[in-house]
Amino acid sequence: MGYQTEFVGAFAVMPPLTADEVAFLRRFAETRHGDGLPSRWCHWEATGEGNVIRWNGGPQFYEPEKWIAYLISHFLLPGHVVNGAVDARGEEAGDVWRLVVTDNVVTVRANGWEYGPITEATPDRTPGIYQNPECWPDDQVSPLDENRSAG
Template identity: 35%
Template structure:
């Protein structure tokens, strides 16, 4: 049982669980300006079911959470996305991906895999969409990021090797 699951079982009222991440994975070649801008916007918007599709990263209101008519469900991410918030962001120079330092980042491993499979690697899913014509889809991600949850025993490492994501406690 994971530390967050133990936390859930031991509390009468769950407010969330925070894991902090240290480190940056390397993106080679570095992201271009269009990729950096989009991935930052993607991470800054709530990932909700919308008629505009899973890659839509605009919307009205704070963090794209306005009462827009295209929203199907405010509390359900688009199919295939691990959760409502992706907190992996590109570094300023586009040579890495790191945690945005906001609290309560869930599904970190799955989100890293999603970014690589949809936006970064050769043959990525978004390559078939015209709005990504300025993406290169030629990146390789490598490195490790250390994770420390609120529970002192909740320590693990996220590894990325040649675009493959794994974890180890």
């Protein structure tokens, strides 16, 4: 069994995607991917109205920050602007972070730090670097992690 992370929030897309673009992204999210892409599954999908991209609830969503960067650079540019934030919480204590897209630029915020810009070519992150509270000084607390306090 793989590691599970839950995602809450969404990314706004302007102008909204067409019906064909929405359908394409849904099929893309249902397709297993091979080498050269961030991971096997992309669990970001567009809503029916085409104005939002959100997590589709799929299991074991690895490299979600690279996937949203990939979708923006390969399918949404030029022509669409993506903005929004998604909070992520993994199975382990302290595994909380925020994925932020501002005018198509992807960053990750965790424990008071910001990483980015993120692209699909960003080197793989060290396992647990965003999530593991032991990786951070005591005074660097994620605003997303209500279970951890400073000092």
